[in-house]
Amino acid sequence: MQNVDTAQVESAVPSRRRFSSLNRVLKYVLVRGLTLLVTITIGVYLAILIANGGGYVDQMRIGQIKEEIAMQMAADQEMTFLTMQERRELEAARVEVQIQQLGLDRPFMIRSFEYLWNGLTLNLGSADYLLSDSGSRQVRNILGERLGPTLLLMATGQLLLFFSSLALGLILSRRYGSFLDKLIVTLAPTSSAPAWFYGMFFILIFAAVLGWLPFGGMIDAPPPQTTWLRALSIMKHMILPVSALLLASVFSGAYSRRTFFLIYSSEDYVEMAKAKGLSDREIERRYVLRPTLPTIITSFMLTIIGLWTGAIVFETVFNWPGIGRLTQQAINLFDTPVIVATTVIYAYLLAVTVFLLDIIYALVDPRVKIGGGGH
């Protein structure tokens, strides 16, 4: 991911003028955006292929149609006047019409591209069992309702994580060898456990034993009347999940950042800057932080990708009404359209994450701006 598209950047004529570097950044972002679009298309198509593998889902849908029609006909008084033979023929005919209406009689290859288009345009069909809180059966509405809580929780957690591990890393690299430094280095392996794992402990301690904070959920039931109180209630419910997210990644994050800072501060040009008599702050900002940023962003991106997919269990453990919890509910109910839709949404979220970070990358990596080769 951190590869700058070499061909694109190199083809540009090197120039130091400002608008040209802006131009290059834009071009880079555009190229990355297009590449990602192609990537998403292939990714979603793969997801559809997996979901439809062996025509299993088709069979399930046909079975469902048959059952529905049989139920309808059993409930229909008129049907009692028909003979058994006639009823069976009528039933078969109705099933056939339904199948044709849904296009299930066409070969899968053709339909798969239709599914692909539907998936890419987020035209996600309707759920088999799940309903949105407003009562809608449209997967799009169900997902829309759940996206907010997921984004709220994850964005809060990830931003806090990024800045706290960056700050902690800087502090540690300044006090290299101190007790705090040794402590964090020792604690770094604890990040091998995912956030939901710490979440379970937090629930055990702060909800089950101490009873200070709620077991899970997003808001008190019944929700408070005023907006202020509602916000407070949501914040109270966010304390445990956000701290679990932080605890699960902050130590290894701080450790790796500290290590990068230390490696970069042993470079010759830092010595040179020191010799020139620049202040420590200045050196840190211009000669240590700046060159490590691309690496830091890359590692942060990998953390976020891990968190996105980890969110399914994480939200389940905390009963957080987001997309992850929805996925888990859909698994339990075997609600295929919702499962496929959440996969597509996660692919989109990952791609958007990658894209956003690419833009930040382009802004901080001088190689993109001045058009030097990436590698």
Place this chain on the structure above:
Amino acid sequence: MKATFSNAFRQMRRYPSAVAGSIIILFLVFMAIYAMVTIPYSEALRLWRGADNVWMQSPRNARPAWFNYFYKEKQPLTIVQSTTDDPDAKIMVDLGGGVATSDFIFEFDYQYDGFPSELAVFLTAEFTAARPNVVLNWITPDGREIPLGELTVRANETYSVSQDSRVTRRLGGVQPERGLFADPANPDKPLKGTYQLVGEGLVFEEGSSIDATLVVYGKLHGLAGTDHRRRDITVALLWGTPVALAFGLVAAVGSSIMTMFLGATAVWFGGWVDWLIRRVNEIVMILPLLPILIMVGLFYSRSIWVMLSVVILLGIFGSGILSYRSMFIQVKQSGYIDAARAYGAGSGRIIIRYMIPKIIPTLIPGFVTQVPSFVFLEATLALLGLGDPVLPTWGKLLNDAQTHGALFNGYFYWVLEPAFLLMLAGLGFAMLGFALDRIFNPRLREV
């Protein structure tokens, strides 16, 4: 090469975290071997499926037995009395004409400060047509006699005293497992002493007889306690170890070695091969691993080996490929590769004999640190209800605990035991991996 490793081994002893990590891993390996030797695979599956009522005589949701060391008020363990184990408890008197009495008396000492969790009598009878009859009586240490029930016995009869509402009514609305043991002077405490269950049976055929088993279910059980289906959690804790180690190691080693091959191939051939591998990597990066595993689990198979294959397949093209690529670019430029080319070595030979061995030292810390993430991935899948359908694993224990509200109901042991082992496995490999990283990457060693 050999020198690198023996050197590394010598250095490892200088890192306490490496030593601690290795000890933890050795302990887990020992536990895995112990599990596989003492409980054969098929036996583990049978036990976990709960076939043939193997768990009939263990309590539901019991805490580990060693908790009693910390309790001031000692909680009961399960007491089992059976006529098959103790033939003296059975007294038969022939009354002539095929009719006979078949009595049994169970006597046991109860010295606990807590009430049992359940009470049941299992009866088996041999007969051809006429079903035997049994009247059960309960005698407390202070000599009170409480009638329990009268039943005609089928070939296999379970009489759950705890669920007999008539006994409850007779005891004044108190649950039988409390009422039968309660001290009349202080109904919140059990009366200590010798209790008796007397069964007066009548059989109506020649050669017909009754066998009985009394189970006074305790509140504590075994080394690790039991779950909601009375299964001994020790089985899953033990068998979870080889499963977790196998899953973690195979996934980590499998995907890193294949990734390394791909990285080497991409760099060596360059051009369109390199381009293709990088594009596939970009696609795989945005494929959400967990949702895909969920779909595979739902639509194809939940077998742990199928999941493992998918994990490896997606892992091969994962983020690791880029770092291998940049390492191989440096390797490719070194002089000895040119020398190999000069003597006419083929591409395959150069990749396998000259390029890959060069970076294996950097690979080792990488895959050791990857093991925990795969161990936890298995637990994650199980927690979502997509665990292997037959194998007992740590993740499945957590899943059972989660779905049965273990934290909410205060069954902390149920969550803490598998969590402790997961943490142990995670920490062991991570600690070793972090230390190895510093040993094999000299640039990190200085800091």
